[in-house]
Amino acid sequence: MSVYIFHVLIMMGIYAILALSLNIIVGFAGLVSLGHAAFFGIGAYVSGLLMINGLGFPAAFFLSGIITSLLGLCLALPSLRVKDDYLAIVTLGFGIIIGLVFLNLEITGGADGLVGIPPVSLMGKPLYSKPGFFGLVAGVLVVMIVTMYTLKQSKIGRAWAAIRDNDVSAAFMGINVYGYKTMAFITSSFWAGLAGSLYAHYTAYINPHTFNMHTSIMVLSMVVLGGIGSITGSILGAVLLILLPEILRPLADYQDIFYGALLVAMMIFRPQGIMGRVKITEMFGRKK
Amino acid sequence: MLQAQGISKHFMGIQALCDVSIEVLGGEILGVIGPNGAGKTTLFNVLTGLFFPDTGTLTLQGRQITRLKPHRRVKLGMARTFQNLEIFRDMSVLENVMVGGHIRLKAGYWCSMLSTSGKRCEERLLKEEAFALLELLGIADKAPQPAVSLSYGNQRRVEIARALISKPAIIFLDEPAAGMNPRETQELSGLIARLKSSLQLTVVIIEHDMNLIMDICNRIVVMTEGKVLMSGTPNQIRSDQRVLDAYLGGDIL
Ligand SMILES: Nc1ncnc2c1ncn2[C@@H]1O[C@H](COP(=O)(O)OP(=O)(O)O)[C@@H](O)[C@H]1O
Ligand SMILES: [Mg+2]
Numbered sequence: 171m172s173v174y175i176f177h178v179l180i181m182m183g184i185y186a187i188l189a190l191s192l193n194i195i196v197g198f199a200g201l202v203s204l205g206h207a208a209f210f211g212i213g214a215y216v217s218g219l220l221m222i223n224g225l226g227f228p229a230a231f232f233l234s235g236i237i238t239s240l241l242g243l244c245l246a247l248p249s250l251r252v253k254d255d256y257l258a259i260v261t262l263g264f265g266i267i268i269g270l271v272f273l274n275l276e277i278t279g280g281a282d283g284l285v286g287i288p289p290v291s292l293m294g295k296p297l298y299s300k301p302g303f304f305g306l307v308a309g310v311l312v313v314m315i316v317t318m319y320t321l322k323q324s325k326i327g328r329a330w331a332a333i334r335d336n337d338v339s340a341a342f343m344g345i346n347v348y349g350y351k352t353m354a355f356i357t358s359s360f361w362a363g364l365a366g367s368l369y370a371h372y373t374a375y376i377n378p379h380t381f382n383m384h385t386s387i388m389v390l391s392m393v394v395l396g397g398i399g400s401i402t403g404s405i406l407g408a409v410l411l412i413l414l415p416e417i418l419r420p421l422a423d424y425q426d427i428f429y430g431a432l433l434v435a436m437m438i439f440r441p442q443g444i445m446g447r448v449k450i451t452e453m454f455g456r457k458k
Numbered sequence: 459m460l461q462a463q464g465i466s467k468h469f470m471g472i473q474a475l476c477d478v479s480i481e482v483l484g485g486e487i488l489g490v491i492g493p494n495g496a497g498k499t500t501l502f503n504v505l506t507g508l509f510f511p512d513t514g515t516l517t518l519q520g521r522q523i524t525r526l527k528p529h530r531r532v533k534l535g536m537a538r539t540f541q542n543l544e545i546f547r548d549m550s551v552l553e554n555v556m557v558g559g560h561i562r563l564k565a566g567y568w569c570s571m572l573s574t575s576g577k578r579c580e581e582r583l584l585k586e587e588a589f590a591l592l593e594l595l596g597i598a599d600k601a602p603q604p605a606v607s608l609s610y611g612n613q614r615r616v617e618i619a620r621a622l623i624s625k626p627a628i629i630f631l632d633e634p635a636a637g638m639n640p641r642e643t644q645e646l647s648g649l650i651a652r653l654k655s656s657l658q659l660t661v662v663i664i665e666h667d668m669n670l671i672m673d674i675c676n677r678i679v680v681m682t683e684g685k686v687l688m689s690g691t692p693n694q695i696r697s698d699q700r701v702l703d704a705y706l707g708g709d710i711l
Contacts (some may be wrong), residue, residue: 317571324570324577325563332546332557339544342506344532344561344624353567 176300183307186408189392191361197399199354200334202258205265209359211381213238213366218287238363246355272378283377290371397443459484465514474500476684487661489671492681498664535627539617552601555588558620591619610637628660
């Protein structure tokens with residue numbers, strides 16, 4: 171039983187990292203990305219392949235983040251020049267193309283996927299225990315949350331907020347709009363890559379199916395459900411959308427209908443998401 | 459300070475600017491007046507980089523800036539406010555002003571992420587400066603409020619503070635007194651004159667309020683139909699028949 175609980179907790183942690191990373195693009199900088207699962211997948215495949223080919227864990231982990239962020243840069247440079255509506259299409263296309271690449275490359279194992287990915291090893295010892303792996307995921311998540319708060323609280327966070335709000339006047343504040351949008355994509359894809367790496371080493375087996383449109387939409391739903399731009403919201407969104415299928419397992423056939431209804435209901439009754447603009451520090455005490 | 463030579467700009471058949479040449483001298487307050495649709499705002503947009511001109515050249519302190527992006531021009535010391543308030547709607551008054559100080563903050567990506575002491579120190583100084591500016595504009599008590607909750611007049615003050623905090627050499631004010639009552643307008647005109655001398659600012663101002671324009675401007679450029687009709691001192695403008703005609707005997711003094 172406790173093994174099962176830790177499995178759910180690990181999934182929540184990995185998807186919280188993924189949702190938070192998407193929130194940098196969508197919530198902080200006010201852009202769209204409909205292909206976020208591609209970054210998740212790139213991180214997973216890169217990390218898996220690096221470790222299969224003999225690299226140690228911390229190195230493969232960081233390299234997967236860096237290589238994924240380089241691909242984020244490659245996507246950002248041409249697509250952030252176009253207007254926002256096109257960005258949705260470009261990121262959607264990127265997601266589909268990367269999915270096809272995973273499916274058709276020999277090195278990624280095609281439709282069969284990548285088997286036998288070595289487990290995480292810390293200081294030479296493989297980490298098989300689920301609570302131990304959860305500790306690792308939680309540690310990465312905490313580091314990410316802290317850096318997201320500090321970034322949000324800095325001139326970079328303000329520049330992103332300005333761009334999201336009004337990119338014309340942002341430029342007249344001396345903000346390099348294109349540069350800061352690119353920075354949001356790089357930061358976001360870095361963390362999505364790390365989430366992918368954790369996923370790959372946790373499951374030991376990955377296939378293209380995990381990194382398709384469905385996942386992109388699910389992660390976007392987590393961000394929207396929790397509240398666009400809210401850090402606690404993205405975590406809550408991930409927790410809820412990982413938990414629901416577990417609870418609703420007997421109703422698995424209707425799961426997608428439930429998701430859809432949930433999102434529509436959110437849009438109608440609470441478009442700002444569960445957390446909305448409420449800061450978690452304001453939820454307790456201080457209520458005017 | 460700033461030269462514009464032969465600037466033309468058209469929008470889908472409308473010739474908004476036609477061969478406009480103006481020069482802004484360092485340390486002056488230059489007024490730009492003219493009827494609605496004369497192309498005053500378009501001129502500001504070209505000078506500050508929102509649009510690039512179809513023809514013509516711009517030089518700022520001897521430097522060619524004709525096709526320089528707006529954020530680059532800010533770094534060269536340009537700042538502006540907008541006729542149609544372009545306040546950041548999701549932010550508080552204070553945050554709006556802080557964003558205006560973007561180029562003054564040195565901390566890069568890593569220092570911001572790690573929240574180094576240098577980063578926190580410069581943020582604190584900027585925040586103090588933002589408060590001081592809000593104080594100067596008489597809206598310091600509104601600092602924590604959402605910027606959109608303010609009256610139009612106060613939103614214009616926020617825009618002025620937001621422009622000033624970048625420490626510009628030249629500032630463009632597009633109808634800063636619109637939405638203000640006569641008393642507020644008078645306060646504003648005193649403030650602009652004071653700021654100009656204390657900060658050694660060069661000011662270019664579009665305004666329909668002729669009292670304000672005549673009071674504070676060293677020189678005035680009159681525009682009609684995308685062209686410069688004439689330029690001169692307030693006294694020359696006041697007594698010029700062409701200007702009177704352009705305003706169709708309207709509200710000019
Ligand atoms: N972005 C734009 N797109 C199309 N037409 C514009 C735009 N900006 C200004 N114009 C047109 O240019 C002319 C001059 O406008 P504007 O510069 O705003 O005048 P003013 O500020 O003197 O009232 C007007 O006819 C206006 O409709
Ligand atoms: Mg105008």
